[in-house]
Amino acid sequence: MNYSSWSLRPPIHAGAKLWRVNWLVIAIVCLLAGVGAATLYSVSGGSFVPWAERHTLRFLVMLVVVVVMATVRLDVWIKLAYPAYAVALASLALVPLIGVEALGAKRWIGAGAISFQPSELMKLALVAALARYYMWLPKDEVGRVRYVLIPLAMIGIPVVLTLGQPDLGSAALFLALGLSLMFLAGVPVRYFVLGAVVVVAALPAIWSGLHGYQKRRIEVFFNPGMDPLGAGYHITQSKIALGDGGLAGAGFMQGTQSQLDFVPEKHTDFIASVIGEEWGFTGMMLLVAIYAALILMMLLMARRCDNRFAQLAIAGSAMTFFIYVFINLAMVTGLVPVVGIPLPLVSYGGTSMTTLMIGLGVAMSAYVHGRDGSR
Structure with missing residues (x-):
């Protein structure tokens, strides 16, 4: 279905838009934010400041933004898709030139209170641009080589630019x-198999191109005991916290690893370790079930749409949540190297929450306007 034919569909009456919002998905994200606020309250020693209060206020503001975005016509996001990608790409290219350096990496543009991370914008823009690309492309053309190379370039260029910052976590997420x-x-599976073979063959070159600290993280991933007080400290303390939690957990605000500050980054990247220690394996499985329900609901939303852009925009938002959750939980349990990916809507951090909620807002707009022959 092309854009021009879809744009001729009848618009939705303004009063019906809020009725069409998937309020169950909204309830699930509220539950996740509540889990985050409670955990941040715990790691602050029973105080809403400095993290729980800010986390809650940010979420409430972004929740209003999501509902407002849901009422915006889908053709607005379609028109913005390519310009947003171009702006994000240009911003990534400017990072080495005018970026702000912190901890040995340039990832931000701006100064003082006015700054932003181009990689976060690219996470949104990449989904929108790919959704628009496949919107006009007939399904029987998707597997043609020339139509596979274009989206590969759209993905590959920001990956390369992000690796140069260096930001291995964002590059892996883009990919x-x-x-x-x-x-x-x-896209046919054979292309993915071929790509996997190429990556395996290129591993020596990839390894030689990594920065020293990135190599160290990978080496520690395979042998955390080689540097227990340095590069291996994070994952070692995380495993201890998860082990202390056992099946039922130590109880709310009773985890010794988190309360005594042994767990590093306990309010951001390793907040799942705190949840595992306080609520045990049972609590972690409940958290995974909540995320699974959110992702499944969003995929079902995508299936209900009859507009290609809407389908892929919603699926892209769902996959963003899935990738964040998978990498974060695999990271804190030692299944993948530490790459600095937060736990969605639970970890403290305004940038990641803003990105995820704006993506959810576009997805909700797609759901409201992209089905039942409406726009």
């Missing part, structure tokens, strides 16, 4: 998110 959307769009 996983972009390839997921290509798969959902119908």
Whole structure:
């Protein structure tokens, strides 16, 4: 279905838009934010400041933004998709020139209170741009080589630019998110198999191109005991906290690893370790079930849409949540190297919450306007 034919569909009456919002999904994200606020209250020693209060206020503001975005016509996001990608790409290219350096990496543009991370904008823009690309492309053309190379370039360029910052976590997320959307769009599996073979063959070159601290993280991933007080400290303390939690957990605000500050980054990247220590394996499984329900609900939303852009925009938002959750939980349990990916809507952090909620807002707009022959 092309854009011009879809744009001729009848618009939705303004009063019906809020009725069409998937309020169950809204309830699930509220539950996740509540889990985050409670955990941040715990790691602050029973105080709403400095993290729980800010986390809650940010979420409430972004929740209003999501509902407002849901009422915006879908053609607005379609028109903005390519310009947003171009702006995000240009911003990434400018980072080495005018970026702000912190902890040995340039990832931010701006000064003082006015600054932003171009990689966060690209996470949104990449989904929208790929969704628009596959909107006009006939399904029987998706597997043609020339139509596979274009989205690969759209994914590959920001990956390369982000690796140069260096930001291995965002680069991996771009790659996983972009390839997921290509798969959902119908790109044949043979291309993914061929790509995996190429990556395996290129591993020596990839390894030689990594920065020293990145190599160290990977080495520690395979042998955390080689540097227990340095590069291996994070994952070692995280495993201890999870082990202390056992099946039922130590109880709310009773985890010794988190309360005594042994767990590093306990309010951001390693907040799942705190949840595991306080609520045990049972609590972690409940958290995973909540995320699974959110992702499943969003995929069902995508299936109900009859507009290609809407389908892929919603699926892209769902895959963003999935990739964040998978990498974070795998990281805190030692299944993948530490890459600095937060737990969605639970970890403290305004940038990640803003990105995820704006993506959810576009997805909700797609759901409201992209089904039942309406726009």
